[in-house]
Amino acid sequence: MTALKLKIQITCGAEIAMGPGKADLLDAIAQEGSISGAGRLLGMSYRRAWQLVDVMNRCWNEPLVVTSPGSAHGGGARVTPFGTEVLAHYRALQARVDAGARGPDFTALSAALRSEPKATQKD
Template identity: 45%
Template sequence: MRIIQDGTIALGPGKVSLLEAVREHGSISAAARSMNMSYRRAWLLMDELNRALESPATVSEHGGQSGGGSMLTPVGEEIVRLYRSIEARAATVCAPEIEALVKLVKV
């Protein structure tokens, strides 16, 4: 599932996975590394997502003695929760259609 805003993917599976990685690793750079993605690409995706929202999904602290980091806001947590819930419900409700699509995929 993707949400398109002004011709841009405001929210989709990649951004949700990146949010989960930020939650797990505590920084955009570590999240990017865990996904084999450049820091710049990850930062641009998070910036794009945050600009599309009424309130940001992540907050970042600048480096210092402790090195800074990023974390999900309550909005970011809610995005992950809602998105994964929609995925699970869709997989259940659409199981016959998904099975039919899988049969069309070359093995």
């Protein structure tokens, strides 16, 4: 089966400000209430999750995630209202791309794509 998959990446300079993985991370932070919990949920280290949050927060006009330091009551993280808005716009844009990507160009590329790569270029 041939799989043609389209994904949206929004760049900020050399960084990816938003993409499918960062969107999933924001959803996980909203669900778990922490960066470490979100990382566990997605199978990534706390360090990697924190790095992705840092990039997002540096790329947008306002932070997408805010953190509170740990204490006896525990710390945590939450997606800001602005982050929720950015995420909603990203998900809506992705849905529009997915819905509109079934035209003749999609069909032509799907037909031309191998289901698996050749073992070598000479095959």
